[in-house]
Amino acid sequence: MTKTIKSWQAVEQEVRRRIHSREWAPGEPIPNEADLALEFGCARATVNRALRALADSGLLDRRRKAGTRVALHPIRKAVLEIPVIRQEIEEKGLRYRYELVERTEKRASKAIMDRMDLVGDRSLLNVFAIHFANDRPYVAEDRWIDPAVVPGLSEAPLDRISANEWLLSNAPYTRSDIVISALCLTATQARQLGASAGQASFRIERITWDGDDAVTTVELRFAPGYSLGARF
Amino acid sequence: MTKTIKSWQAVEQEVRRRIHSREWAPGEPIPNEADLALEFGCARATVNRALRALADSGLLDRRRKAGTRVALHPIRKAVLEIPVIRQEIEEKGLRYRYELVERTEKRASKAIMDRMDLVGDRSLLNVFAIHFANDRPYVAEDRWIDPAVVPGLSEAPLDRISANEWLLSNAPYTRSDIVISALCLTATQARQLGASAGQASFRIERITWDGDDAVTTVELRFAPGYSLGARF
DNA sequence: GAGTGGTCTAGACCACGGG
């Protein structure tokens, strides 16, 4: 036993060190919680907390009875913080402006209906808007909202506040699916973003669910040059 | 007190329900841990575990003394699993093939040197390779490795196994930075990916560090149509 | 200063799943 290590962060760091130094090699089992607790001179719960954190971040594989092993291929999990647009812009020190381009209740394409798991002859609310940073187009937002699951939608002042923000504080939801990809801007899309046709745009598609009901689906097309960063 | 709730997952679900039902509204404080433990008939540690999980996922804001509040703008954190290319392809049921195009020791551009926090007249190993799925180009990999921090690099059989996989099991690292964006393919880049010039490509740039030393930086340009999904 | 979350402990029981 080296010395008493008290906090779970210290245990985590020591385990990281052993993995990093190849003292515990990828694919190999490490001592069980009880032994480590003994070695570190702390409670098993403390070791558990540390190992659980490491497993969460993908550095360890844990299975009952099989024990804990150093992950063979440390699955690289990156936590992306999907920004609230206005916050993101203001945190960069830029002036935020929001412009509602269109707000129509109409039939959605089959692709949209499928994505939202909807059927039949229904109308949805389509909102198209541009978010500006220092008066330069930052991102175009193309959103569909199901009025049936969002009460009060028709009274929403979407000309003043973005649909995203209004929904955040007025519509409950339970989870989201998100897909990120790249696309080439059409001439129309490029004009909206102050870009040239054919330029590459970063795209985020998000569907927000309330239980089994799709609340809203949105496609965000960012002006060329946008990037999203993370650390892990 | 409603009834005894034993597991921390049950507590988490109940808290989620109350937030979702607006019983606890965004921005408002919720009872402290001790009170909740009393109400739920469980130990405070159990409540703590549940609330900590909810705070981690961005649904709650917790501060000592200030207490716990329902997050005003639930920061939407998406956990992206950055795939090991071969795994990703094989998990889709496709045949994986790797082709080393070039392997040269040479001077890197200033941009690369800056990103890796390197200075001076140094040569780095540049590896360019294509990963195929069912013999169709899937992603182009343009990588720079610092030989000074990766011992044994010159003997690595990079014609047989991808640099990523070799590095994973041969070079220690402590953390990575990642940036994702979109770009338009040049004619050359398009040819490498079996695409047309001007098409949009999803790009991942990653720098891997070992302490304060940059081990490697890589740019991945995915064939048009690629997307990355997450749920949260 | 005092209330709140953050953490540690020692012990206990349980559920999963490998052998």
Next chain:
DNA sequence: CCGTGGTCTAGACCACTCG
């Protein structure tokens, strides 16, 4: 079967930070 991680408990002390 039975070892391992997963979890719960009751109590305690600590650290941060708001008022």
